[in-house]
Amino acid sequence: MVREVLTVSERAPWWRAPAAVTAGALPCLAFPAPALWWFAYVALVPWILLLRSAPRGRRAALEGWLGGAGFVFAVHHWLLPSLHVFLFAVAALVGLLWIPWALLVRELLGGTPGPGRAAAALVLVPAGWLLSELARSWQGLGGPWGLLGASQWQVAPALRLASVGGVWLVGLLVVAVNCALVLLITAPAARSAALAGVTGCAVLTGAVWLWAPRPEPVGSLRVALVQPGLVPDSPDSPERRFDLGERLTGTLAGxxxxxxxxxxxxxxxxxxARPDLTRRLAELSARVGAPLLVNVDARGADRPGIRKSAVLVGPGGPTGERYDKMRLVPFGEYVPARALLGWATSVGKAAEENRVPGSAPVLMDLPGRPGVRLGPLVCFESAFPDMSRHLARGGAALLVDQSATSTFQDSWAPAQHASLSALRAAETGRPVVHATLTGISEVRGPSGGRIGPALSTAASTARVYEVPLARGTTLYVRFGDWPAGAALAALAVYCAAAGARAVRLRRPGPEPSAPPARTVRGSAGRRAR
Known part of the structure; x- marks a missing residue:
């Protein structure tokens, strides 16, 4: 098998491998900071064209892996200063998840597909892409950062689609348009099917825009975001950051x-363990006239290990409402299989000690506003659609994500992270507050639109936002990740049909029956009579 793979690789032009890596990396331009959202609808075309022309399935698998690694590296390139060479290993590992998609592309789009195969491709190629996204969304593989549908965070019709089927439905639509463009370019016989696919995507978006239920306004909430800004690393950095946050919060009085x-x-x-800090926070809450939602990153005095916890503090001190971060950042907050991968701490800024994850989500009652409940998330957790959906189903009126991206201050990370709040707001029909230490901080309304100006990475300030509340339930909150289930079902039917067809082709046919014997009478026989 190895010899066969090498032979195929030797026959392929040298440029195909780097072309696969480059083509896989192209979609990163659709995400912030470039934020070329429209580019997502054509970004996969070069990669698909390369895969469909692969001479054999093994070559398509290789180029799917290389392109997947290129995509993962490009979307997470800002991690390079922290992970160093380990980022290449992570990209190579996660890139394997695109191999099934690459094989689907070659099978369904290779050669000159007719209308039937083209129609199947418009369904199954997006489904195959979604399969890779679902697999890598597992926290152990890095979580759902850089989902293709998230590139549409500033497009109102796409956000409406997200309210129906989450970021998954948006991603399916984006891949389907790329697939249709490839068919228009390469398959004259299938152009009618491709045009029908593009038209179908447009009709679906229009129907959702007109038909899907919209959040119903029900009052507002005045929420203040406190962003202290960058504090140089030093032994007293936590104390200095606390002092700056305290001073900025004091300006909110009145x-x-x-x-x-x-x-x-x-x-x-x-x-x-620090009653002095508790007292200062309580006095600050009394002076401002509002509870403070702070985030404690410390070893517990009465609980083992280091945790990141959202804690609500009122004039009388902590209210008892506390949420411990459940989904930790791989390598940043824990090292998976530390006994095997602990060497990552010697080549990058991986966590020296694993933090302790929380066990359950928490809803917090907001003092002074009966019936208003907060759904806290911490940093990386805003990337997971299921977490915000769970909080919305439980009755959260406001989702709050407390974040810090100061390690990646001058990279694409702050803008990428902030953009996720638009998706989570649109999916749940609930406003989302994204509060960070160093920017970008912002507020999104129940439909995903920005409320007021964002606080840039250069800002050190406190600002009050009038946040509209909403009631009602989006279809995504009600029915969950149904596009993922539909995609997996379509792939299962295709695989079953392909398997049955392969069995029929391999099954031996009936043995041909021997022709009936004929009696041949020669001249001697005739003479004998």
Missing amino acids: QRPDLVVWGESSVGADLA
């Missing part, structure tokens, strides 16, 4: 906020 939100790791010591 502005009548209902809630003040600090970013991730805004408190660097356990409040049970």
Whole structure:
């Protein structure tokens, strides 16, 4: 088998391998910071054209792997200063998930597909892409960062689609358009099917825009975001950050906020072990006239290990409402299989000690606003659609994500992270507050649109936002990840049909029956009579 793979590789032109890596990396331009959202609808075309022309399935698998690795590396390239060479290993590992999609592309789009195969491709090629996204969305493989549908975070019709089927439905639509463009370019006999596919995508988007239920306004909430800005690393950085957050929060006195939100790791010591910090926060809450949602990143005085916890503090101190971050960042907050991969700490900035994850989501009652419940998330968790959906189903009126991306301050990471709040708001029909230590902080309304100006990475300030609340339930909250289920079902039917066809072709036919014997009478026989 190895000899056969090498032979195929030797026959392929040398440029195909680097072309696969480059083609796989192209979609990263659709995400922030470039944010060329329209590019997502053509970004896969070069990669698909390359895969459909692969001489054999093994070559398509190789180029699917290389392209997947290129995509993962490009979308996460800002991790390079932290992970160093380990990022290449991660990209190579996760890139394997695109091999099934590459084989589907070659099978369904290779050669000159007719209308039937083209119609199947318009369904199954997007489904295959979604399969790779679902697999890599597992936290152990890095989580759902850089989902293709998330590139449409600023497109109102796409956000409406997200309210129906989440980011998964948006991703299916984007891949289907790319697939249709390839058919228009390469398959004259299938152009009618390709045009029908593009038209179908447009009709679906229009129907959703007109028909899908919209969030119903029901009052508002005055929420203050406190962004202290970059504090140089030093032994006293947590104390300096706390002091700056305290000073900025004090400027909110008289502005009548209902809630003040600090970013991730805004408190660097356990409040049970530091009564002085608890007292300062309580006095600050009384002065401003609103509870503070802070984030404690510290070893617990009464609990083992280091946790990141959202803690609500009122004039009387902590209210008892506390949420411990459940989904930790691989390598940043824990090292998977540390006994095997612990060497990552020697080549990058991987966590020296695993943090302790929380066990369950928490809904917090907002003091002074009966019936208003907060759904806290911490940083990386805003990338997971299921977490915000669970909080919305439980009755959250406001989703709050406390984040910190100061390690990647001058990269694409802050803008990429902030953009996720638009998807989570649209999916749930609930406003989302994205509060960070160093930017980008922003607020999204129940439909995903931005409320007020964002706080850039250069800002050090506190700002009050009038956040509209909404009631009602989106179809995504009600029915969940149904596009993923539909895609998997379509792939299962295709695989079953392909398997049955292969069995029929391999099954031996009936043995041909021997021709009936004929009696041949020669001249001697005739003479004998």
